[in-house]
Amino acid sequence: MSAEPSPQSPWQAATITRIQKRTPRVTSFWFQPMRPFAHLAGQHVDIRLTAPDGYQARRSYSIASAPEAGAVVELAIERLDDGEVSPFFHDVAAVGDEIELRGPLGGHFIWEESDGGPILLVGGGSGVVPLMAMVRHRTLRNTAVPVVLVFSARVWDEVIFRDELIGLDDRRDGFDLVLTLTREPARRPPDYSRRVDARMMAQAIERLPKAPRLAYVCGSNAFVSAAADALIGAGVPAGIIRTERYGV
Amino acid sequence: MVTRGFFSGRRPPSDTDTRIPPGQYLEQGFPVLSAGPTPRVRTEDWSFTLKRGPRPLKTWNWAEFNALPQSKMTRDIHCVTAWTKFNTPWQGVMIDDILADAGIEPPTAYTLALSFDGYSTNVPTKDLVTGKAMVALLYEGKPITPDHGGPARLLVPHLYFWKSAKWVNGLQFTERDEPGFWELRGYHMYGDPWREQRYSSDP
Numbered sequence: 001m002s003a004e005p006s007p008q009s010p011w012q013a014a015t016i017t018r019i020q021k022r023t024p025r026v027t028s029f030w031f032q033p034m035r036p037f038a039h040l041a042g043q044h045v046d047i048r049l050t051a052p053d054g055y056q057a058r059r060s061y062s063i064a065s066a067p068e069a070g071a072v073v074e075l076a077i078e079r080l081d082d083g084e085v086s087p088f089f090h091d092v093a094a095v096g097d098e099i100e101l102r103g104p105l106g107g108h109f110i111w112e113e114s115d116g117g118p119i120l121l122v123g124g125g126s127g128v129v130p131l132m133a134m135v136r137h138r139t140l141r142n143t144a145v146p147v148v149l150v151f152s153a154r155v156w157d158e159v160i161f162r163d164e165l166i167g168l169d170d171r172r173d174g175f176d177l178v179l180t181l182t183r184e185p186a187r188r189p190p191d192y193s194r195r196v197d198a199r200m201m202a203q204a205i206e207r208l209p210k211a212p213r214l215a216y217v218c219g220s221n222a223f224v225s226a227a228a229d230a231l232i233g234a235g236v237p238a239g240i241i242r243t244e245r246y247g248v
Numbered sequence: 249m250v251t252r253g254f255f256s257g258r259r260p261p262s263d264t265d266t267r268i269p270p271g272q273y274l275e276q277g278f279p280v281l282s283a284g285p286t287p288r289v290r291t292e293d294w295s296f297t298l299k300r301g302p303r304p305l306k307t308w309n310w311a312e313f314n315a316l317p318q319s320k321m322t323r324d325i326h327c328v329t330a331w332t333k334f335n336t337p338w339q340g341v342m343i344d345d346i347l348a349d350a351g352i353e354p355p356t357a358y359t360l361a362l363s364f365d366g367y368s369t370n371v372p373t374k375d376l377v378t379g380k381a382m383v384a385l386l387y388e389g390k391p392i393t394p395d396h397g398g399p400a401r402l403l404v405p406h407l408y409f410w411k412s413a414k415w416v417n418g419l420q421f422t423e424r425d426e427p428g429f430w431e432l433r434g435y436h437m438y439g440d441p442w443r444e445q446r447y448s449s450d451p
Contacts, residue, residue, distance in 0.1 A: 010449050013249060048271075049251040057254075058271050058330050084273070092253040100249055105447065107433030108283050221280040225395060228285035238285045239366070245281055 011048060014101040016093060017072055023158045026126055027090055028064065028076045031101060036071035039063055041137035042110035042130040042216070042244075045073070045103030049085060059085045062129040062218075062244075063104065064161075066136035076160060078126040109216065109244040113137065117145035118208040120236070122196065122227045124152045124219025125160075130244065131218060132161050135175065139168060148176045148204050152196055152223065155184045176207045196226060198233030205234060212236065218244040267324055268332050269441035275331035280395045283429065287365045287415055291399050296383065297418040298350055306350040310399070314385065316341045316349055321382060323405035325412070326441035338403050340384035343376040343419070356421040360428055361402045361413040369413050369428035370437065371404055373421065380406065383416060408439040408446070 014031035021027045041063075048058040065074040079090045093099070111119060111134045121131040128151050138147055153159045159179060166188075169177035180192035180200065192200055205212060215236055217227045224245045231241055268274060291310040298305040308316070322337045347354060354373045361369050375381065384392060384403040392398030397414025404411045410430050431437055436445040444450060 010447070049254040050249055051254050052250050056271060057273060060329060088251075088254055097252055098249070099251065105434060108430075221395070225280075225286060232285060238287065241285050243282060243284050246279075 011100045011102045013098045014073075016095050016097045016099065019093070019095060022076055022160050025158065026076050026078045026160050028074050029089060029093065030065075030072050030074050031099065032072050033101060037104055039067055039073065039104035040110040040112060041067060041133040043104040043106045043133075044130070045075070045101050046105060047075075047085065048100040048102070049088060050100065057084050060105070062133070064129045064132045064136075066133055066140045068137065068140035076126065076129045076132075109218070109242050111137070111214065111216065113141045113143050113145065116213055117147060118210060118212045119145060119147045120201075120204060120208065120212040120215040120231075121147060121149040122152075122201070122204075122215065122217045122219075122231070123149065124196075124223030124227065125154075125158070127217075127219030127223065127244070127246070128160055129218075131216060132165075134216070135165070135168065138175065144174050146174045146176075146208050148178065148207050150178045150180065150196065150200065150204050152180045152182060152219070152227075154182050156181060156187055176204075178204055178207070196223075196230050198230045201227075201230045201234035201236070205236070213240065215241045216244075217241060219246075221245045264334070267334065269326055270444050271446075272326055272330055272332040272441065275333050278333060278336075278396065279327065279329070279331060281327065281329060281410075282395075282414065283367065284365060286394050288394055289364050289399055289415055289417075294399050295417060296346075296400070298346065298352075299418060299420040300355050301420070301422065305352060308349075313341065313383075313400075317345050318385070319345070319382060321384075321403060321405065323403075325405050325409050328408040328410055328435065328439070328446050332441075336405075337388055338382065338384040339386040339389070340382040340400070340403065342379060342382045344379065346383065346419075347377070354421065356423055358422045358425045360420045360422055360426055361411075361416055362418040362420055363413050364415040364417050367413055367415070367429050369402075369411050370422075370426055370431055371407065371411055372425070372438070375404060375407065376419070380404065406440075408436075408441050410435065411439050 012034050014033040017032050018030040044060045044062045061075040064076045077089045080086045123131045186193045294310045297307040320339045326332045359373045381404040402413040402416045
């Protein structure tokens with residue numbers, strides 16, 4: 001008989017250590033994995049829920065926390081009323097619960113300081129989550145890489161991480177925040193009140209000292225299609241645009 | 249590990265659950281996923297090339313390719329992001345018929361599917377032939393839309409759907425099993441949904 005150990009399951013238990021409502025529809029959950037892992041900004045984890053009869057549901061969620069933030073990872077989960085996993089988190093999950101998690105995952109929609117810049121980030125709704133990990137990575141690495149984040153939300157109160165992002169914008173250290181609200185007037189001078197378009201992307205690029213080295217777009221499929229087309233319309237080469245889409 | 253307080257779930261009807269691979273859920277819509285912007289490939293610019301390594305074996309333009317014998321496949325498809333969609337109806341040219349028109353037998357055991365946007369994905373050649381795969385031109389009887397990979401996409405329905413390369417413009421036969429775009433970025437070399445081969449660490 002061989003004495004080889006059985007391969008370790010890629011799944012592990014993670015304990016919810018903190019829950020914080022971010023917006024009316026988005027809540028952050030912090031998970032402490034049994035086996036801590038190092039992730040890259042932009043990566044995701046898979047979450048698996050198991051019912052008593054063995055039925056399982058799994059979904060992918062982007063990590064919002066920076067790699068430098070330590071072993072506890074933050075996931076910002078949007079409630080989808082017709083979903084089967086996000087309502088569980090919003091209605092049932094509590095601090096101390098153990099949830100099965102696998103990761104980190106994903107090797108394309110990632111940014112490391114060593115990738116350089118300038119960087120253009122374009123997020124729609126909860127599509128900002130992996131971009132937030134990149135912004136936080138930049139901040140915690142204390143780098144001067146120029147970054148513009150164009151963040152589209154329906155209304156001011158649905159701007160996830162709003163206070164933190166405005167605080168980072170106020171530092172004027174090479175990070176620029178542009179908000180665009182699709183159902184409310186703009187609140188700050190650099191902001192817009194319309195859907196993303198090529199002119200908005202061109203103006204965002206003008207905020208960078210030179211043309212972006214990479215562009216990252218995340219959100220619903222409709223948002224990503226529109227934003228990627230807008231970037232191409234603003235002259236950004238398709239080959240430097242990385243996209244991550246969710247939903248139908 | 250049972251999750252505290254998770255009961256309801258969205259169990260598939262009992263007459264269909266044998267068609268849903270482990271870890272998948274049934275989706276009625278048709279989600280769109282891709283690594284970059286959607287390329288708009290005009291059919292007048294379209295071509296499809298069979299290659300052995302770097303050497304082209306045969307190239308078809310859009311009209312020539314559409315003149316090849318066309319077949320229909322209605323199949324369940326399984327995306328690695330955990331959705332499964334039943335009964336998706338496709339029409340296109342079987343890989344067998346492409347090889348026949350080129351007058352060749354499959355020259356090597358491995359293939360890389362290549363796309364207009366630089367995407368690639370590896371599939372063993374035996375998974376492309378004997379009626380298993382096609383280059384699809386129509387979905388639900390209509391030209392495939394750009395976001396779903398039109399004008400033409402590979403269809404290998406028995407593997408996770410990232411293997412069914414969108415905007416496909418060729419097949420390259422390779423001596424060894426060479427990883428493609430996602431396979432270089434942590435995804436499985438083969439991708440059998442029934443064995444849950446999602447990531448490279450899966451057996």
